[in-house]
Amino acid sequence: xxxxxxxxxxxxxxxxxxxxxxxxxxxxxxxxxxxxxxxxxxxxxxxxxxxxxxxxxxxxxxxxxxxxxxxxxxxxxxxxxxxxxxxxxxxxxxxxxxxxxxxxxxxxxxxxxxxxxxxxxxxxxxxxxxxxxxxxxxxxxxxxxxxxxxxxxxxxxxxxxxxxxxxxxxxxxxxxxxxxxxxxxxxxxxxxxxxxxxxxxxxxxxx
Numbered sequence: 001x002x003x004x005x006x007x008x009x010x011x012x013x014x015x016x017x018x019x020x021x022x023x024x025x026x027x028x029x030x031x032x033x034x035x036x037x038x039x040x041x042x043x044x045x046x047x048x049x050x051x052x053x054x055x056x057x058x059x060x061x062x063x064x065x066x067x068x069x070x071x072x073x074x075x076x077x078x079x080x081x082x083x084x085x086x087x088x089x090x091x092x093x094x095x096x097x098x099x100x101x102x103x104x105x106x107x108x109x110x111x112x113x114x115x116x117x118x119x120x121x122x123x124x125x126x127x128x129x130x131x132x133x134x135x136x137x138x139x140x141x142x143x144x145x146x147x148x149x150x151x152x153x154x155x156x157x158x159x160x161x162x163x164x165x166x167x168x169x170x171x172x173x174x175x176x177x178x179x180x181x182x183x184x185x186x187x188x189x190x191x192x193x194x195x196x197x198x199x200x201x202x203x204x205x206x207x
Contacts, residue, residue: 002026002061003193004097006049006084007068009037012103012157015186016068017042023190030058049084055091064099064193065092071131078130082137089145098148101192103185104202106155106178108135111204116177119156139202150192151202154185162187168203178206 003020007013008029017039020027027042034044047054049069059065065088071078085102092100107115107124115124124132142149155178162183169175185205192198 001063001193002028004028004030004058004062004065005042005068006030006065006088007070007103008039008042010068010070011159012182012186013068014039015183016066016189019186019190020066020193025190025193028058028062030054050080050087052087052091052094055088056095059091059095059097062095062097064101065097066189066193067100067102068189070103071134076130078134079137081134082141085138085141089141089147092147093145099193100142100145100147100149101189102138102142102149102151103189104135104139104151104153105132106153106204108132108153109139109202111153111172111175111202114172114175114177114204119177148196148199150198150200152185152189152192152198153202153204155179155204155206157182157185163207166205166207168198168205170201170203172204175204175206180205180207 003025008017017027021041029039029042030045030049031037034046045058158179158181160181162181166184
């Protein structure tokens with residue numbers, strides 16, 4: 001199928017594009033600038049992902065969207081993910097594209113407090129509080145939509161080689177942190193394009 005990938009030039013996004021192409025999908029990548037966007041095999045469209053008109057142009061012929069967008073650490077208020085997601089939902093609805101697979105993070109929503117001690121008590125509140133407010137806004141917008149959505153929450157992302165499998169967990173009672181390779185997350189995310197196993201759920205991914 002033809003899919004749109006947002007955040008395609010990031011560490012996980014590049015792996016998603018590669019995995020999707022290897023599985024026979026056609027990939028459109030909406031990027032801020034095509035200069036230096038090294039994504040062999042993908043169709044590149046340059047533009048602002050917060051703009052609904054640009055999104056609708058990128059969605060032409062697509063049947064699903066994967067969002068791997070992220071924001072960095074810092075103390076300044078950020079709203080990029082929430083803004084993009086609201087525009088994306090409108091564009092997808094008006095373009096009759098139903099499937100949205102979005103990468104969020106451990107610590108968002110009901111997974112808050114399920115990280116390791118240092119992450120929960122220091123790292124998230126001090127360095128990631130604004131980014132996580134944005135991620136919470138993103139998730140809330142998706143949940144309120146009528147789309148066929150799956151929100152994927154990876155543990156700490158690593159650049160380790162893929163193991164070929166992950167644990168997908170929705171019962172978080174015994175969870176206290178964990179990690180997972182970007183390559184395994186990419187594979188899992190691409191698989192969600194063609195299965196309803198986790199439809200309208202928020203699986204946490206760990207090794």
